[in-house]
Amino acid sequence: MRWRAAVALLLAVLSLSACRRDQASQVRLCGSAGQLRVGYVGAEEGRARGGQAVLSDQDLARMRDLLTVASRCEVLLEPVASPEQARQRLGGGEWDAAFLPAGLAALALEGSGSGGYNLVRPLGQRSQSRSQLLVPAASTRRTPQQLQGARLGLLPRGSLTGFYLPLYNLHGLSLRSVHYALSYGELLEQLRAGKLDVIAWDAALPDPGADVRLLSEDRNAIPVGALVLSQALVAADHQPFLQVLDQSAAQLPPGLGYVAGVLPEAQRLQRLRAVVNNVESWDLPLEGQPYAVYGRKLQLTPEDQR
Amino acid sequence: MRFPVLQGWMVGSGQRPLRKQLAITLSAIFALSILVAVLLLNQLFGLQARDLIDQRSSFFMDAMLAVREYTSKDVNPIVAPLNEGPGVFRPEAVPSYSAQTVFSYLKAKPEYRDYSYREAALNPTNLRDKADSFETGVIERFRNDPSLKVIAGEKATPLGPMHFVARPIKITKESCLVCHSTPDRAPASQLLTYGDSSGFGWKLNEIVGTQIVTVPQKAVFEAKDRSLFTTALLFVIAFVAVGLITNTVLNQLILRPMREISRKAEEASVTPATVSFDERNRNDEIGLLARSFERMKQSLAISMQMLKDRQGRS
Numbered sequence: 244m245r246w247r248a249a250v251a252l253l254l255a256v257l258s259l260s261a262c263r264r265d266q267a268s269q270v271r272l273c274g275s276a277g278q279l280r281v282g283y284v285g286a287e288e289g290r291a292r293g294g295q296a297v298l299s300d301q302d303l304a305r306m307r308d309l310l311t312v313a314s315r316c317e318v319l320l321e322p323v324a325s326p327e328q329a330r331q332r333l334g335g336g337e338w339d340a341a342f343l344p345a346g347l348a349a350l351a352l353e354g355s356g357s358g359g360y361n362l363v364r365p366l367g368q369r370s371q372s373r374s375q376l377l378v379p380a381a382s383t384r385r386t387p388q389q390l391q392g393a394r395l396g397l398l399p400r401g402s403l404t405g406f407y408l409p410l411y412n413l414h415g416l417s418l419r420s421v422h423y424a425l426s427y428g429e430l431l432e433q434l435r436a437g438k439l440d441v442i443a444w445d446a447a448l449p450d451p452g453a454d455v456r457l458l459s460e461d462r463n464a465i466p467v468g469a470l471v472l473s474q475a476l477v478a479a480d481h482q483p484f485l486q487v488l489d490q491s492a493a494q495l496p497p498g499l500g501y502v503a504g505v506l507p508e509a510q511r512l513q514r515l516r517a518v519v520n521n522v523e524s525w526d527l528p529l530e531g532q533p534y535a536v537y538g539r540k541l542q543l544t545p546e547d548q549r
Numbered sequence: 550m551r552f553p554v555l556q557g558w559m560v561g562s563g564q565r566p567l568r569k570q571l572a573i574t575l576s577a578i579f580a581l582s583i584l585v586a587v588l589l590l591n592q593l594f595g596l597q598a599r600d601l602i603d604q605r606s607s608f609f610m611d612a613m614l615a616v617r618e619y620t621s622k623d624v625n626p627i628v629a630p631l632n633e634g635p636g637v638f639r640p641e642a643v644p645s646y647s648a649q650t651v652f653s654y655l656k657a658k659p660e661y662r663d664y665s666y667r668e669a670a671l672n673p674t675n676l677r678d679k680a681d682s683f684e685t686g687v688i689e690r691f692r693n694d695p696s697l698k699v700i701a702g703e704k705a706t707p708l709g710p711m712h713f714v715a716r717p718i719k720i721t722k723e724s725c726l727v728c729h730s731t732p733d734r735a736p737a738s739q740l741l742t743y744g745d746s747s748g749f750g751w752k753l754n755e756i757v758g759t760q761i762v763t764v765p766q767k768a769v770f771e772a773k774d775r776s777l778f779t780t781a782l783l784f785v786i787a788f789v790a791v792g793l794i795t796n797t798v799l800n801q802l803i804l805r806p807m808r809e810i811s812r813k814a815e816e817a818s819v820t821p822a823t824v825s826f827d828e829r830n831r832n833d834e835i836g837l838l839a840r841s842f843e844r845m846k847q848s849l850a851i852s853m854q855m856l857k858d859r860q861g862r863s
Binding site for chain 2: 275276277278291292297298300303304307308311312315316317319320321322323324325327328331399423424425529530531532
C-alpha cells in the first residue's frame, strides 16, 4: 500500500534528522566525573618561589588545550606548588592523570585507597639531583649527628629530596622545630637570615654561595619523574591519548622534559619507594613544632654495593 | 504552480478505486501537515530546550551561591582556627572549594553529566581556576558594565560548540579578604599550600571572576530532537489511527451500500421485477441514489413490459 510506504519514509526521515548531529564517535578518555582532572607538579619541585607560576599563563593555556584535544574530554588542569597538596589529591584519587616528580610518582604507585596509578611516560632529564643538607658556613655542626636540637627547613611532605630523604637520614635525632617552605630558595633565605640551622637542598640546584656549607649528601641517585594515569584510565583505551601527547611533545613546557614513546622504568623507583613508604609510616612533623625523627627504620643496602 | 500528478491523485480523477484515492489524499495531507508541524516545532523546541538549560544553569549558580554562603557563615568559623595552627590547610573552609566539590557530586548524576561549573578568576588562588582567554573576555565585560548580571551564549571549544551562562563574582564581604587581600592576613597553612603569589590583592566590591556553567550545544540539540521525535511519532500514530478509522467508515457508509446497489442494478438489468432497492428508505445520498435506481428500475420494467406487449401484438 502506497500510504504505508509514505509513513515509513516519513519516519525514516525524522529519525535520520534526529541522528544528524552525532559526530563520528572519537575515543574519549575521561575520569569518573566525566572530566579529566590533571595534576601538574612538573618534573622537579621546590624551584618556583612562593608557588609562583609552576606553569606560565601561556603554558597553562596551551597545555589545557593539548590535553583537551588528546582526551576529547573536558580538562581540569590543576598546577600545584605544594607536594603536600599533590599528595592529598593523589591519596584521595582526585586526579585522573598527573605530571609528577620522582617522590610523588613513587607515592602515586602506592595509591592509598584509590587503586593507585601507573607510570606511563618519563619526565625530566637525568640530572645531578641528590638530596643534601646545608648549614651556614659559620656553623659549628659538621656531621648529621650534631643536628640534635636544630631548626630544620624542609619542603612540604611529598617531596623526595626536600622531605623524605632528609628525614630518613636524620632518623633518631630530636629537632627543636621543623619549618616548611614551597621552594629551596625560600629555605636558603631563611637559613641566611638565621631563622633555620639546617635546610634540605638539591645538588642539581645552582651553587648556593660561599656563605653556606654542605653538611651531608645522600648517595641515592634521584630517578626522573613521570606522567601517571589512574588505574581506571589505564584500563580504558588510553593509547590514542598518549599518541597525541607524543606527537605534540614539542608543545609541552620545555622544562617538563616529556619523553615521547618511552615507558618509565618503574624499578628505578623501587629503592626510593621503600624510603618513601618507610618515612610515611612514621608520625610526621608539623610546621613550627618540635619533632623527634622516630619510627621503625628500614635498612637499605647502599646503592653502590648492589 | 500546478502539480498534475498530485492533482490526479488527490482530486478524484477516477483512475483508482475510491478507497485508494482517499488514502493517497489523506497521506499527502498528513505528511504535509506533519512536515510543517515538525518545522515549526523544531524552532519552538529549540527555544524551549535552551530556556530549560538556562533555567537549570541559573538554578545551579544560585545553589552554588547558597553553598558558598553556608561555608562562609557556618563552616569557616569552625575550620578557620585549625588553619591557623601547624597542621595542613583544610580547604573545607573555602567557599569556592565547597561549591566546586558539591557540584562535582551533582555531576555524578546522569541528568547533570553534561553540565560543568567553574569559578574562573583573573588572579586565582588555585591556578586551576585561571580564566582562559574566553573567560577573561567575559569577566572584562562584567567589569566594564556593572549593571550586567548574566551573559549567555555560545562559545567554540576544541570539543565543539558549547552553550554557556555566566554571572559575575563580586567580593561583597570583608570576610573574603582575610584570605584574598594580602598574604600576611591569610592563614599560614594556606600560604604553604597555594603560595603567596596569586589569589591576593582582591578589593571589596571588585569583580574578580565569573561563575560559569557550560553545556555542550550537542546536549541542547539532543534534548530538542528528543522532544521533536516524540511529538512527531505521536502525530504519525494519531494520523495512522485517523486514516484507519476513515477507511472503515468509508467502507461501512459508502462503499458497501454502493457495491450492493451496483450488484442489484446489474441484476435489475436482466430481471427488474425481482429486485428491490431497499436502501431507498435511507435519508442520505445513498438513499437518493437508491431511489433514483428504483425509479430507473420501474421505468425499465415498464419499458420492458411495453416492449413485450408490442411484440405480443405484432
